[in-house]
Structures are given as structure tokens and as C-alpha cells.
Amino acid sequence: MKTIHRLLAAAAGVIALAAPAALAAGEYKKPEEHTWSFEGPFGTFDQAELQRGFQVYNQVCSACHGLNYLSIRHMGMEGGPFYTEGVAPNDNPALQAIAAEMRPIEDGPDDFGDMFERERRVTDPFPSPYENEQMARSANGGAYPPDLSVIVKARKGGTEYIRSLLLGYDQEPPEDLDIRTGNYYNPYMSGQVIAMPPQLYEGIVEYEDGTEATPEQMAHDIAAFLTWTSEPHMDARKRMGLMVMIYLLILCGLLYWSYRQIWSKVEH
Amino acid sequence: MSGPSTYKPSTGFEKWLDERLPIVRLGWDSFVDFPTPRNLNYWYTFGGILTVCLMVQILTGIVLAMHYVPHVDMAFASVERIDRDVNFGWLLRNIHAVGASMFFLAVYMHIFRGLYYGSYKAPRELLWILGVVIYLLMMAAAFLGYVLPWGQMSFWGATVITELFGALPLIGGPVTEWLWGGFSVGNATLNRFFSLHYLIPFLIAGVVGLHIWALHVPGNNNPTGLTAKTSNDTLPFHPYYTVKDGFAIVVFLVIFAFFVFYWPDALGHADNYIEADPLVTPAHIVPEWYLLPFYAILRAVPDKLGGVILMFGAIGVLFILPWLDTSRVRSMRYRPVAKWFFAFFVVACLGLGWAGAELPDNKVPVLGAIGVDFLLLGRVLTLYYFAYFLVILPVLGFVEKPKPRPASIEADVLGSKKSGDAAAPAGAPAE
Ligand code: HEM
Numbered sequence: 181m182k183t184i185h186r187l188l189a190a191a192a193g194v195i196a197l198a199a200p201a202a203l204a205a206g207e208y209k210k211p212e213e214h215t216w217s218f219e220g221p222f223g224t225f226d227q228a229e230l231q232r233g234f235q236v237y238n239q240v241c242s243a244c245h246g247l248n249y250l251s252i253r254h255m256g257m258e259g260g261p262f263y264t265e266g267v268a269p270n271d272n273p274a275l276q277a278i279a280a281e282m283r284p285i286e287d288g289p290d291d292f293g294d295m296f297e298r299e300r301r302v303t304d305p306f307p308s309p310y311e312n313e314q315m316a317r318s319a320n321g322g323a324y325p326p327d328l329s330v331i332v333k334a335r336k337g338g339t340e341y342i343r344s345l346l347l348g349y350d351q352e353p354p355e356d357l358d359i360r361t362g363n364y365y366n367p368y369m370s371g372q373v374i375a376m377p378p379q380l381y382e383g384i385v386e387y388e389d390g391t392e393a394t395p396e397q398m399a400h401d402i403a404a405f406l407t408w409t410s411e412p413h414m415d416a417r418k419r420m421g422l423m424v425m426i427y428l429l430i431l432c433g434l435l436y437w438s439y440r441q442i443w444s445k446v447e448h
Numbered sequence: 449m450s451g452p453s454t455y456k457p458s459t460g461f462e463k464w465l466d467e468r469l470p471i472v473r474l475g476w477d478s479f480v481d482f483p484t485p486r487n488l489n490y491w492y493t494f495g496g497i498l499t500v501c502l503m504v505q506i507l508t509g510i511v512l513a514m515h516y517v518p519h520v521d522m523a524f525a526s527v528e529r530i531d532r533d534v535n536f537g538w539l540l541r542n543i544h545a546v547g548a549s550m551f552f553l554a555v556y557m558h559i560f561r562g563l564y565y566g567s568y569k570a571p572r573e574l575l576w577i578l579g580v581v582i583y584l585l586m587m588a589a590a591f592l593g594y595v596l597p598w599g600q601m602s603f604w605g606a607t608v609i610t611e612l613f614g615a616l617p618l619i620g621g622p623v624t625e626w627l628w629g630g631f632s633v634g635n636a637t638l639n640r641f642f643s644l645h646y647l648i649p650f651l652i653a654g655v656v657g658l659h660i661w662a663l664h665v666p667g668n669n670n671p672t673g674l675t676a677k678t679s680n681d682t683l684p685f686h687p688y689y690t691v692k693d694g695f696a697i698v699v700f701l702v703i704f705a706f707f708v709f710y711w712p713d714a715l716g717h718a719d720n721y722i723e724a725d726p727l728v729t730p731a732h733i734v735p736e737w738y739l740l741p742f743y744a745i746l747r748a749v750p751d752k753l754g755g756v757i758l759m760f761g762a763i764g765v766l767f768i769l770p771w772l773d774t775s776r777v778r779s780m781r782y783r784p785v786a787k788w789f790f791a792f793f794v795v796a797c798l799g800l801g802w803a804g805a806e807l808p809d810n811k812v813p814v815l816g817a818i819g820v821d822f823l824l825l826g827r828v829l830t831l832y833y834f835a836y837f838l839v840i841l842p843v844l845g846f847v848e849k850p851k852p853r854p855a856s857i858e859a860d861v862l863g864s865k866k867s868g869d870a871a872a873p874a875g876a877p878a879e
Pocket of ligand 1: 491492493494495496498499502555558559562565567568572575576578579580581582583652656659660663667668669670
């Protein structure tokens with residue numbers, strides 16, 4: 181055991197030596213540590229947090245970012261922000277209200293061959309803020325606001341990265357860094373320069389559940405919500421994992437016992 | 449080792465079947481009564497584990513293919529749909545993705561086991577070569593599969609690897625375009641990669657059949673490297689090794705399940721959750737972890753063609769290994785010098801993997817102080833990789849003095865004091 185500890189300590193030392201080198205290369209800052217309800221093997225999403233996160237997305241981020249791989253009904257699935265026990269996602273009144281308030285959707289063609297607009301339903305996708313990438317770029321000074329459906333899986337650092345990025349606008353840029361207009365210094369972004377303006381101002385959102393909407397609170401909630409959009413089945417995954425692990429460990433014990441039993445009669 | 453069959457059909461139907469298609473007899477002789485050395489350790493359970501891995505990949509893959517769409521505009525979205533909307537789609541995809549890594553983990557254990565116990569030597573040369581063919585096919589299948597989700601690493605990995613063929617003199621250009629089915633990696637490429645990714649696992653299954661056939665002629669090697677001679681050296685496969693393999697398989701599944709349920713993205717790359725974009729090159733294109741050592745070998749050579757040749761050579765050399773190792777002693781247990789070169793060979797392979805993951809001009813921790821970057825590390829270890837097969841093993845066979853070996857497997861197991869020296873003097877071809 182002692183040797184193992186020593187080896188681990190030595191390995192940690194090597195990694196510690198390597199870390200400053202990575203920062204000195206001037207790439208980006210490591211996201212800040214933060215505590216989440218869904219951390220660890222038993223952590224689950226906090227529904228109130230997800231609802232607040234959705235509110236931030238809906239009232240702030242959706243102006244520029246889509247959630248292309250999600251339909252509104254997904255939010256009513258088990259583990260989702262508006263899940264209600266015993267209510268099918270399509271019949272969920274909270275979601276129906278949310279859908280009705282979103283931009284109408286183009287449907288068709290109708291019997292006369294014409295396209296028409298109608299109210300958005302729970303089964304429809306989230307509205308995209310822009311028709312296409314070109315339009316998105318021209319509205320954002322050439323930068324492209326990426327789709328946020330899987331953003332937590334698509335960035336090193338995941339949830340913590342999103343939170344740090346959204347709060348990371350208050351730091352002094354190094355003097356030698358050239359920041360053009362329309363760009364902002366943000367040490368967590370790769371390259372340290374981002375084309376997205378700071379988003380989370382005190383009071384930009386008024387939470388329906390009365391929680392005070394500080395930038396920290398909003399950053400926390402939206403990061404949790406985007407973690408859920410990136411992996412809506414996380415709770416189910418961990419729950420099933422526990423059952424599978426218990427099953428396999430019992431099977432393991434039984435097989436080991438059988439193995440000892442069968443081999444007990446022969447030298448090997 | 450396959451002696452006369454001991455199968456006795458017990459029912460009328462079994463007799464009827466046995467006279468027409470003795471398939472139950474084949475199963476009996478191969479997996480029930482099959483005489484197996486009594487001293488096999490846990491390193492010998494990876495063959496069974498690999499069989500399970502192959503079946504898991506094929507079963508999950510077939511269901512995934514029912515939902516996947518091989519089109520550049522829809523592939524990424526269809527994978528997201530599998531994760532979100534297909535019943536247990538997230539589970540299937542996690543198993544298939546983690547399964548690929550577990551498959552390679554197992555095959556590396558299996559190969560290093562063979563290298564250590566000299567399982568590639570006569571009379572198992574063909575068995576070994578079939579294994580190397582399986583390994584090659586596995587790499588091809590894994591590479592093709594990684595392209596299918598059509599993320600950034602899929603696209604750029606496919607571009608980097610297919611462009612390697614462009615290094616071939618004269619035919620390079622046409623061959624690359626032929627592989628692509630166009631002038632760059634595109635929809636035609638994705639379609640053919642999907643087709644081949646579905647095909648190759650079944651080729652692997654076929655070669656595994658040959659591999660096991662070739663195993664069942666000479667029988668298993670074992671940690672002593674001695675040939676089983678009497679029935680005291682062996683045990684019937686069932687129940688002794690069915691239960692031991694079964695136990696090992698379940699332990700392996702525990703590790704497998706840990707990744708599937710608690711750390712599914714640990715072995716993947718974040719960039720592959722960004723849809724492929726031919727106009728945006730990722731800062732750092734890296735293959736999956738199990739191909740990193742070859743990537744390091746590729747980059748160790750300043751010349752592209754040279755790198756490609758060396759990379760394929762690294763696998764090619766495994767094909768002729770049975771004739772490169774000149775020692776008559778199979779197991780490194782009795783090879784005091786070779787053992788150390790082997791240990792360093794394992795370290796070199798891990799080091800090559802590390803070098804493959806880093807940018808070539810990054811400094812190696814600690815050694816960086818004396819100017820060692822990952823390019824240099826990769827070069828030194830590449831040199832050792834080839835030296836191990838082409839210099840060390842051929843020469844050691846002549847200069848190393850092996851330790852005395854026990855008289856038989858039975859003697860080894862029972863801890864007999866009888867020295868094996870008389871029975872198997874160093875250099876005797878008797879093993
Ligand atoms: C799909 C992949 C593979 C499967 C399913 C597979 C299966 C097996 C099985 C069931 C055995 C007997 C049990 C054991 O000794 O572990 C075996 C033995 C063996 N395999 Fe494989 N194998 C695979 C890949 C490979 C590869 C890639 C190599 C080498 C490059 C290899 C080399 C060997 C050798 C040399 C033996 C005999 C070992 C001994 O008796 O000491 N196999 N394989």
C-alpha cells in the first residue's frame with residue numbers, strides 16, 4: 181500500500197509539473213470548480229434548477245442560440261425540467277403554455293399547396309433563432325453562436341466550463357493580447373477572446389419561483405439546464421447502473437465461489 | 449492435442465444428428481472435453497473475454513444500424529436521435545462506444561500475454577498470424593466506426609488517415625480519390641465506410657473461427673511454455689475453464705459497466721460532439737487512444753511516406769515474429785534477460801501512446817528540462833519498438849542462457865524438486 185501511495189504521489193507531482201506549462205502556453209484558463217446536484221454516481225438533476233435554467237435559456241440565450249436536437253416535449257420526459265408524474269409529455273399543460281408562447285412554426289403545404297404558419301405545439305422542435313448560418317453570422321459580427329443542445333459534451337470541462345465562461349468577463353486582459361471591437365476578453369474561452377458579449381446582468385431575468393437572479397445563480401442554473409439538454413437520460417443511466425452493478429457483483433461472487441469449489445480438488 | 453473423440457450421443461435424436469452433421473460432437477470436443485493445461489492463469493482468460501466483446505459489438509451494432517442514417521446531412525442528428533429518442537438508444541450507444549475501447553484493452557492484454565509466454569512460436573505460428581489479422585481488422589473496424597457519428601474528429605480523423613495513402617509514389621493521388629469516392633472526404637466516403645464497418649466484424653468472426661481451430665490443433669500454450677504430454681498435465685475445458693473464464697468475464701463486465709454507466713465519455717473526445725465542418729480544422733487532431741502508439745510512430749519520421757511505411761511496418765513485423773525470435777524457450781519465465789527487454793517493451797508501447805496524444809513539440813514532463821519533447825520521445829521509443837523485434841529477440845536467442853525448466857506442467861504445478869534441466873536442456877528443441 182505504501183508503495184502505491186508513493187507512486188501516486190510521484191504521479192501527482194509529475195502532473196503538477198506539467199500543468200503550469202499548459203497555462204504558460206497561453207491557451208486558456210481551467211474552469212472553476214463548482215458543486216452540482218448531479219455530480220457523482222448518485223447525483224440527480226434538480227428540477228427547480230432546470231426550470232430556472234430553461235427560463236434563462238428562453239429569455240436570454242435563445243435570441244442567438246438554438247437547441248436543434250430538442251423538441252419541447254423532451255422537457256416533460258422523466259428527469260426533465262417539467263416532468264410531472266403520470267402526465268405524458270405531450271399532455272403537459274406547462275409545456276403547452278410554453279409552446280404556445282414561442283414563435284409560430286411554418287407548416288404545410290396545405291391542400292392548396294401553400295405553406296402556412298401555425299401555433300407551435302409540444303411535439304415541435306425548439307425554434308431556431310436564425311434561418312441559416314449565414315444569417316447568424318451576419319447578425320453577430322461574423323461569429324457563429326453554436327447550437328447548445330450538446331454543448332456540455334462538446335467542450336472540455338463540460339458544465340463547469342459553461343458556468344466559468346458565462347461569469348468570466350470581469351478579468352483584466354493581458355497587455356499583449358489584441359482584442360478587436362466586438363470581441364471580449366474571456367480567459368476560459370480557447371484563444372481567450374470571445375465574440376459573445378457578456379450575457380448575465382443582475383436582474384436580466386426575473387425568476388418565476390422567486391429565487392434572486394444574481395449572475396452566479398443564473399450561470400449555475402443555465403449550466404445545469406444545458407447539462408440536462410446534453411444528456412437528458414443521465415438520471416436513468418445512473419439508476420440503471422446501480423442495478424447492473426449490484427447484479428454483476430453478486431454474479432461475480434457466485435462465480436468466484438463456484439470456481440473455488442470446482443478447482444478445490446485439483447492442484448494448479 | 450485433439451485426441452479421439454469421447455462424445456457419446458445419448459438420445460435417439462442426437463445419434464441421428466451425429467451421423468448426418470456431427471455438430472454437437474464438435475462442440476463437445478472443442479469446449480467440454482477439450483484437454484487444457486491445468487496451469488493457465490488469468491492472462492489466459494482474455495480469449496474468452498474477446499469473444500464476448502465481439503458478440504457485444506455485433507449485437508449492439510446491428511440495432512444501432514437500424515436507427516443510424518449514413519448521410520453527411522443527417523448522420524450527426526441521427527446519432528443524437530439515438531441518444532435522445534430511441535428506447536434505450538443511449539444505452540446501446542454507450543455500450544458500443546465503450547465496448548470498442550474495452551475490446552482493445554482486452555486484445556492488448558491478449559497480445560502481450562502471447563508475447564510474454566512465447567505463444568507465437570512453433571507450433572502456433574499460424575494461430576499467431578491469424579491473431580494479427582484479427583487485430584488489423586479490428587483497427588480498420590474501429591477507425592471506420594469512429595467516422596460514422598460525423599463529428600469533427602470523425603471527419604478530420606478520416607481525412608488525415610485517408611490522406612496517408614497520398615504519400616504513395618505515383619498512385620497516391622488516384623488511390624486516395626478512389627477511397628474517398630470523390631475529391632475529399634464526403635457523402636460517398638461516409639456511405640462506403642458504413643458499409644465496410646458493418647462488414648468487417650463478420651470477417652473478424654470468421655477469422656476468429658480459424659483462430660480457434662488453429663488453437664485446438666496444438667492446444668493452449670501455458671505459463672511454463674512446456675508442451676502438455678500426459679493427461680496429468682491437462683484438465684477438461686469444462687467445468688474447469690468454463691467457470692474460470694466465466695468468472696473473469698464477469699469481472700471484466702464490471703469494469704465495462706462502470707464506464708458505460710458512470711463515465712461514458714471518458715474515452716471519447718469532446719470535439720466529436722461538434723458536427724463535422726470541412727471548413728474548420730480542430731486545433732489538435734488525435735485518433736482514439738488505442739491507435740495512439742501507431743500515430744506516434746507515424747509522426748516520428750519527418751518524411752510522410754517513410755512514416756506510413758514505418759507505421760504499417762510496426763504491425764507487419766508482428767507477422768514474421770515467430771521467425772525473428774530465435775530462442776527455443778517459449779516462456780519468458782525462464783528467460784532472465786529477455787524478460788527485462790519485454791518489460792521495457794511494454795513501457796515503450798505505453799510511452800508511444802502518450803507521445804501520440806501530445807503535440808510533438810510539447811516538452812515531456814521532467815525530461816523537458818533537458819530538452820526532450822514528445823517528438824524525440826516518440827522517436828526513441830519507435831527505435832526501441834523495432835529493435836525489440838529485429839535485433840533484441842533474434843540475438844538473445846543465441847546469447848541468453850535460459851534458466852532450468854521443470855520436467856513437465858504437472859511437475860511445475862506440484863512443485864516437484866526434480867530439475868527440468870535433464871529433461872529439457874537449454875536449446876533443446878524438445879518443448
Ligand atoms: C477478436 C479478437 C480475438 C478473439 C475473439 C480471440 C480469441 C481467442 C481465444 C478464445 C483463445 C483461447 C483462450 C486464450 O488463450 O486466451 C485465443 C488464443 C490465442 N490468441 Fe486470440 N483472439 C483474438 C485476437 C487475437 C490477436 C489480435 C492475437 C495476436 C496478435 C491473438 C493471439 C492469440 C494466441 C497466440 C493465442 C494462443 C495463446 C496461448 O495458447 O498461449 N488473438 N484467442
